Amino acid sequence: GQQVMQIPQYQHVQEGEDFTTYCNSSTTLSNIQWYKQRPGGHPVFLIQLVKSGEVKKQKRLTFQFGEAKKNSSLHITATQTTDVGTYFCAATLNTGNQFYFGTGTSLTVIP
């Protein structure tokens, strides 16, 4: 079964609104990575979080890793049409070396 779940599955926002996607696992994660895949494109690495409670920022994007290392979030402030795509978290479980992509959140930005 799917080890890493993301919500929501789809999100439509007006340009300028904020957007958040959440990544959850029932198992403690060694680390978590975030990728963006544009329509028709391939996943592109955005960032990696390793430490419990870690917060990293990239311009309008803020990434958080939960204190228990079982969840993570990606928040985009003031979305732009260039933010359109599917955002995936990806993680290695502490129980082994298996690497899983989350179920993904597809973001549509309405101009």
Place this chain on the structure above:
Amino acid sequence: DTEVTQTPKHLVMGMTNKKSLKCEQHMGHRAMYWYKQKAKKPPELMFVYSYEKLSINESVPSRFSPECPNSSLLNLHLHALQPEDSALYLCASSRTRAGADQPQHFGDGTRLSIL
């Protein structure tokens, strides 16, 4: 622009055909991966090569056969595929194995259709 090159970009084949997908990277990465991605789904890991040795095989049917001739090249040999195998096949590489604090760099993929 991607630093991982996959060929061909598109492939249509019959169920009795034999074909190969190719992937190449010149970043000096020592881990390479094959993923399968169906529409509106996340990439699913198929195979991982670490230092040219197969380290993970995610219970993939034997009609898919990976090969890593050297640290820069990765092939996926296809034989007797089924219609449900139609998907985007993505190759990726990382400096070392996934989960070891290394981001993965993806190619543009091969879009495979099985008739």
